[in-house]
Amino acid sequence: MTPFTYLRAEAEASALQAGCSSGVAFIAGGTGMVDLMRLGVEKPVRLVDINGLPWKTIERTRDGGLFVGALVKNSDLAWHPEVRTRFPVLSEALLAGASPQLRNMATVGGNLLQRTRCAYFRDVGISACNKRTPGSGCAALDGGFVRMHAVLGGSDHCIAAHPSDMCVALVALDAIVHVRGPRGERSVPVGEFHLLPGAHPETETVVAQGELVTGITLPPSAFAARSAYVKARDRASYAFALASAAAAIQLDGNVIRDARVAFGGVATKPWRSREAEQALAGQSVQTAVFERAAAAAMQGASPRPGNEFKVALAQRVLVRALERAGGIA
Numbered sequence: 001m002t003p004f005t006y007l008r009a010e011a012e013a014s015a016l017q018a019g020c021s022s023g024v025a026f027i028a029g030g031t032g033m034v035d036l037m038r039l040g041v042e043k044p045v046r047l048v049d050i051n052g053l054p055w056k057t058i059e060r061t062r063d064g065g066l067f068v069g070a071l072v073k074n075s076d077l078a079w080h081p082e083v084r085t086r087f088p089v090l091s092e093a094l095l096a097g098a099s100p101q102l103r104n105m106a107t108v109g110g111n112l113l114q115r116t117r118c119a120y121f122r123d124v125g126i127s128a129c130n131k132r133t134p135g136s137g138c139a140a141l142d143g144g145f146v147r148m149h150a151v152l153g154g155s156d157h158c159i160a161a162h163p164s165d166m167c168v169a170l171v172a173l174d175a176i177v178h179v180r181g182p183r184g185e186r187s188v189p190v191g192e193f194h195l196l197p198g199a200h201p202e203t204e205t206v207v208a209q210g211e212l213v214t215g216i217t218l219p220p221s222a223f224a225a226r227s228a229y230v231k232a233r234d235r236a237s238y239a240f241a242l243a244s245a246a247a248a249i250q251l252d253g254n255v256i257r258d259a260r261v262a263f264g265g266v267a268t269k270p271w272r273s274r275e276a277e278q279a280l281a282g283q284s285v286q287t288a289v290f291e292r293a294a295a296a297a298m299q300g301a302s303p304r305p306g307n308e309f310k311v312a313l314a315q316r317v318l319v320r321a322l323e324r325a326g327g328i329a
């Protein structure tokens, strides 16, 4: 591990001030950052520990939504009674991630900013990785092992899949991310928070050097209570998604008035599927409708030799998530 200095910030102002210098990185639960420092992928000259900051509460907003502080632990969010009942897709997504021990440490802000699990990105012995070293190439695209990689949202520079489960649920819930920097605060719809790799896979989110995520808002929603998350992976637990789906539907009798669909494990960012949502609107709750929506969602997929199976798998997890949200499974 490269030597670094450590500062525990006890106030937001000191964290923001310290974060402005280049080479400084924030640390919250540490489950991602320490891992990458040990591997030599992250080499901060200074770590600013933000665990002394106050963003640790879950509160009702005036309009009936929920505000969740960036330092709320993944397990506390997953088991919160209002999240369990009003936003079940979020609770299920969080509980499908990592292990109980990791969820007890991992925070909302850290989960939003976690980095890809692409094996070539994590192995500093492999030089070709545009995300780690801009302009160096891409070992995955250059004949690499792509079983875990994305089939949606890739570019000629990077096809790394986004690893988060939580973020997939947040996309289906139209969550808002609050970001604060030296120049003030802004609120970003979670669908715009993560960036496609394009020609610059090293830039993964809209968060700039020195900015902090302070929390997220879950707006009140007519579809969130009828929602589900389904994840397919190599082991029954403690494994990243090969394909996952978050589905939320608002019903008028047996007719779907509105729907939200998002995928994980198959795309370079948490992936909202408006194609699937359009195919669901106005239709009745039945498996044949869900299968058509799932097929529409994957029409733009670009699999490579080694990950073609993800196209069918993603459709199956979405059908199952919709069946669960619709109460027919």
Ligand SMILES: Cc1cc2nc3c(=O)[nH]c(=O)nc-3n(C[C@H](O)[C@H](O)[C@H](O)COP(=O)(O)OP(=O)(O)OC[C@H]3O[C@@H](n4cnc5c(N)ncnc54)[C@H](O)[C@@H]3O)c2cc1C
Binding pocket: 025, 026, 027, 028, 029, 030, 031, 032, 033, 034, 035, 050, 070, 071, 096, 097, 098, 099, 102, 105, 106, 107, 108, 109, 110, 111, 112, 113, 114, 163, 164, 165, 166, 211, 212, 213, 214, 238, 239, 240, 241
């Ligand atoms: C073995 C293992 C298995 C895992 N399995 C899964 C899984 O199945 N599904 C899944 O979704 N995740 C999984 N994870 C990832 C895990 O969820 C993340 O590591 C965790 O959510 C990161 O949160 P943290 O608080 O520990 O972040 P940290 O490690 O502290 O930080 C992560 C990044 O976020 C930045 N950061 C943290 N908080 C803030 C903030 N408030 N503002 C600005 N920047 C911030 C840090 O600078 C760093 O870049 C797994 C991790 C491990 C180690």
Ligand code: SF4
Binding pocket: 116, 118, 119, 120, 121, 128, 129, 130, 131, 132, 137, 138, 139, 140, 141, 157, 158, 159, 160, 201
């Ligand atoms: S897919 Fe992206 S993260 Fe993986 S090696 Fe290629 S550039 Fe690096």
